[in-house]
Amino acid sequence: MAMRALVGCKRVIDYAVKVRVKPDKTGVVIDGVKHSMNPFDEIAVEEAVRMKEKKLVSEIVAVSCGPAQCQETLRTAMAMGADKAIHVEIPAKEFELVQPIHIAKILAKLATDVKADVVILGKQAIDDDCNQTAQMTAAFLDWPQAVFAAKIEKDGDSLAVTREIDGGTETIKVNVPAVISADLRLNEPRYATLPNIMKAKKKPMEKKTAKDLGVDLTPRIQVISVEDPPVREAGQKVDDVDQLITKLKGLGRI
Template sequence: MARVLVGVKRVIDYAVKIRVKPDKSGVVTDGVKHGLNPFDEIAIEEAVRMKEKKIASEVIAVSCGLQQAQESLRTALAMGVDRGIHVEVPQAQYDTLQPLHVSKILAKVAQDEKVDVIIVGKQAIDDDSNQTAQMTAALLQWPQATFASEVKVEGNEVVVKREIDGGLETIKVKLPAVISADLRLNEPRYATLPNIMKAKKKPIKKITPSDLGVDVSPRMQIVNVEDPPTRQAGSVVPDVDSLLAKLKEKGHI
């Protein structure tokens, strides 16, 4: 049976209105509700279902971030993950942590844990990078199946139906492989109170990037963060001719 590694990220809750810091160095996170990245919830659900179908022998969740990342790991454990790994990154380095850093960490953990499948959400809702799965696969030289809307394990192969602009594409990859979960892959379960209590006893191993031999020093500098421009109010025109005249005036036609 396969061993599955799932990537977990703590993000600002999707229902929270994002506010930019007065000095425009980033967004306000203090006192703001956080939660598990929705796409990662889908990845966790798929991994747990693999275990329930006796396809996977163990599901391990890994999260890179501050001390609070353990909250998201506990949620993953309550959903059915067996154990967690917290790669603790201090605030100064976390602000400039990039997908490449995370990919290097995931690749090293995957090698150390001898996993057969890595499942991550296709993107995080805070930075929308959509890069981690692809770069992890490249670093490990494993096949990748991104934007998965259906996953079927057949022996040592995985058949993945993936969402593309033109519709759906079905591909088959050999294990070990990296999969990224799309929105329609499944409906994540809610963590029940008994499972939340059980999760408190499940182990979370704490390590640092340096323990894995990964350098997370900044490769970029955040110069400025701004709110999107306020949308201008529209205007009402009496007829089509007036509309065309307006569009010509604005240089749109």
């Protein structure tokens, strides 16, 4: 069972950057800010590469939606081991309004076009934390889904996926084609070596637009305002349990 894998690679503000809200409250500052591949998507790419090393996957197609800088993200995916890439170009201004439902439609169309057997995505992106794209992609394709995957194994012509749930794990069996989303403990992504980074520059990258794929990017929801979280109040020290209880009673906590 050698499958073709389609892997999502979202370009997001780097996890180490302190995010700043725009003065007009319409979003966050992205100009001049360091970006990188969404960490959960790095895990998805790594898992696809490991599946290829086990001969479960024959080809890995990385896809990223967004402005021209997404090509750097795709080169990183190819340096990690993806075979080719598709860049769905969406101008930065327009991309700010793109929502998971749009990306899911794009991924579903591409999965059909490239004849993918498995779509592997990060469980969520660290910028919007939506955790919706994998589920919506599976719905549009009418494929089984295995989200929050912590382990993926071959089980005959199917895949056995151990997934993280509240209070533990469960293992489910899904027939392919299927959509899988990667959780944090699925693996630890490899670093791209210099030779592989050089090789990635020669790997094919196809450019498309949402219009090419027949996807309307009209926003389904409107962002009213983006606000900084409230400043956390300083803690208070108490000398003993009785004083703690008195304080909590005063705050109406007990």
